[in-house]
Amino acid sequence: MxxxxxxxxxxxxxxxxxxxxxxxxxxxxxxxxxxxxxxxxxxxxxxxxxxxxxxxxxxxxxxxxxxxxxxxxxxxxxxxxxxxxxxxxxxxxxxxxxxxxxxxxxxxxxxxxxxxxxxxxxxxxxxxIGEKLSYDDIRLDGETYKVYRSDTELKLGPTEFRLLSTFMEKPGRVWTREQLLDRVWGRDIYVDTRTVDVHIGRLRKALCQFGGKDPLRTVRGAGYALG
Amino acid sequence: MxxxxxxxxxxxxxxxxxxxxxxxxxxxxxxxxxxxxxxxxxxxxxxxxxxxxxxxxxxxxxxxxxxxxxxxxxxxxxxxxxxxxxxxxxxxxxxxxxxxxxxxxxxxxxxxxxxxxxxxxxxxxxxxIGEKLSYDDIRLDGETYKVYRSDTELKLGPTEFRLLSTFMEKPGRVWTREQLLDRVWGRDIYVDTRTVDVHIGRLRKALCQFGGKDPLRTVRGAGYALG
DNA sequence: TGGGCATGTAACAGTTTTGTGACATTTTTC
DNA sequence: GAAAAATGTCACAAAACTGTTACATGCCCA
The missing domain is CATH 3.40.50.2300 (Response regulator)
Known part of the structure; x- marks a missing residue:
């Protein structure tokens, strides 16, 4: 969309x-x-x-x-x-x-x-998000709200989940912090763009909690992407 | 801009x-x-x-x-x-x-x-932004911010990326240093035109980091062009 | 062939951007 | 209503990127 x-x-x-x-x-x-x-x-x-x-x-x-x-x-x-x-x-x-x-x-x-x-x-x-998304060894089930990495269930918070599902909708696409705020948080609310960074950090930790390499990519001067 | x-x-x-x-x-x-x-x-x-x-x-x-x-x-x-x-x-x-x-x-x-x-x-x-451009064996994807040369991904910094995407928008076109400063840097900021040369050099290095010949052309007394 | 420019580029000293632990608050859970 | 989880922000550290300078190199024309 x-x-x-x-x-x-x-x-x-x-x-x-x-x-x-x-x-x-x-x-x-x-x-x-x-x-x-x-x-x-x-x-x-x-x-x-x-x-x-x-x-x-x-x-x-x-x-x-x-x-x-x-x-x-x-x-x-x-x-x-x-x-x-x-x-x-x-x-x-x-x-x-x-x-x-x-x-x-x-x-x-x-x-x-x-x-x-x-x-x-x-x-x-x-x-x-009722649908199931997958990228590489990561699977996200929008129905049960569960995320797996190589069949191990990961534990992530609500914001991390929404963030990840945004990324997984279009793997590779770079999202600016503003776009992520718009999609994941909602534009009406004022939140510092740095908040995005922090949550990206948390998502990274969550995704790698049982090993595996960081699938998120930082694009300097632009934003973040999956893969 | x-x-x-x-x-x-x-x-x-x-x-x-x-x-x-x-x-x-x-x-x-x-x-x-x-x-x-x-x-x-x-x-x-x-x-x-x-x-x-x-x-x-x-x-x-x-x-x-x-x-x-x-x-x-x-x-x-x-x-x-x-x-x-x-x-x-x-x-x-x-x-x-x-x-x-x-x-x-x-x-x-x-x-x-x-x-x-x-x-x-x-x-x-x-x-x-979000446009896919290509010239010869170089591909630039504005959505993922990735640049490839014969299917190998290149690593470039933000300025190099903007510079390259400017060139690739109109292959062959000669851009003066001033025009490049305008488009890539933005007009408000004062930057020496020699800076362009330096970044052109960096872009050249980035484009050839895995071999291939330099696709950028220096036009003496005028500026630079791709191809 | 040599002088005068234009361009290439290594090095360096900033500057900007990003990563992250800590903490106060809010929200959810039980 | 207390404990736990999640959230947003800050401050500082680390990393990446920039602009400038100085000098090297190459080009053009007399």
Whole structure:
């Protein structure tokens, strides 16, 4: 998910273009729709990582779209952020149990919406960890949250685990400290970038607690990578 | 690219000075031009990271300038943001397939324009890094920060890496010491141009540490090139 | 052929970046 | 509610990288 795809559903062209622009600027790939009919099609076609969905859209209402997406097995795990015009609506929408994952009331600040989009994607990533990853003699099981090195179970703390799973998603890729803070810690919270170094150190120790060589690579002036 | 260079092309002095002032306040280095003729010269001379280009300028029109810049290999990767006076024009300009990367309609808010400038530069930077480049038997992977020569991994320091990736972006192109200082070191810091020579030497050694012939070429009185 | 430049490079003295133990706090566990 | 685990930050040490200088070497042209 190096450039996440966001499906943006909003019928008001001006708002759509502002949002689209900002999402793109943040590095997302944006697919746009202005009515409920298209959403269902575009979702199947593009399999976006996340959907930003206005409640009031032509043809099929946002609520209905949301319901349908949450029913189908292919699409129900895609997070949906619902936009609604007023807070009374929000209560109603929420009460309807549509299955949306987050709600934003207009007028929203674009910054806030983006923050929520990122937050959802972070969650998604953590959840995506249901899968098993492996690199060299290291195996990581996202379901049981266990890590093995040559069949010996390693003991690592939560942060070390998230750090490792980030690395294992793309072995070899160099992550800057900022990127790691973003993915492993969450951008909202202020943490010193040096903290990353310390946790890298702890992860290293954990990975080598029963021997083996350090699989983490320090890239001076850039960040860290696995392998 | 620690202090990006923006080439600002606008013939109306008042507007130009407002924009220039604000861009500088945002930490950009600004080169100004008020006619199409100069743009082509200044672009080659300064190799700006981005061009803000008014559609209506004397001598050579913005559209023509844009086209020419997008044809030349040296300049076609420089993002261009086009300014046009009215939205009808915008449609026309856009229709002309000039290759501009973004469009802003007058009257624009300065804040918005700056936001777009930043967005373009973010994209550029994101693209520049993470790229896989290759030349002859040398491969450079911007994602893993690894460099290979005939499948053997080379060890280079940060500056050597940036230097090499600059060369590999345009094999054969001759870079002056000043241009290299700009791109590899960043403009804000004062460094002697002889420093470039030293690092070129180090890069040469790094590239040949396991044999092979020196792929860097010294161009007497000008600078250096790859191949 | 020799003088004047431009470039190559070893050496060294910083400077910056990274590694890590220690410690105070917070959070979790039982 | 106490003990244990995990976390974030700091301070200092170690390592890697840099810029400059000084001198060597090579190139060009009269």
């Amino acid at each position: 190096s450039q996440p795809v966001v499906l943006l559903v909003e019928d008001e062209p001006a708002q759509r273009s502002v949002l689209s622009y900002n999402l793109k600027a943040e590095g997302f790939q944006v697919v746009e729709a202005d009515n409920g009919e298209d959403v269902l099609l575009l979702t199947r076609e593009n399999l976006p990582d996340l959907i930003v969905l206005d409640w009031m859209i032509p043809q099929v209402s946002g609520i209905e779209v949301c319901r349908r997406l949450k029913v189908s097995n292919d699409t129900k795990s895609i997070p949906i952020i619902m936009l609604s015009a007023r807070s009374e609506e929000l209560d109603r929408v929420r009460g309807l149990e549509t299955g949306a994952d987050d709600y934003v009331v207009k007028p929203y600040s674009v910054i806030e919406l983006i923050a929520r989009v990122k937050a959802q994607l972070r969650r998604l990533r953590a959840a995506a | 620690s202090q990006p260079v923006v080439l600002l092309v606008e013939d109306e002095p008042a507007q130009r000075s407002v924009l220039s002032y604000n861009l500088k306040a945002e930490g950009f280095q600004v080169v100004e031009a008020d006619n199409g003729e100069d743009v082509l010269l200044l672009t080659r001379e300064n190799l700006p990271d981005l061009i803000v280009l008014d559609w209506m300028i004397p001598q050579v029109s913005g559209i023509e300038v844009c086209r020419r810049l997008k044809v030349s290999n040296d300049t076609k990767s420089i993002p261009i943001i086009m300014l046009s006076a009215r939205s009808e024009e915008l449609d026309r300009v856009r229709g002309l397939e000039t290759g501009a990367d973004d469009y802003v309609v007058k009257p624009y808010s300065v804040i918005e324009l700056i936001a777009r400038v930043k967005a373009q530069l973010r994209r550029l930077r994101a693209a520049a």
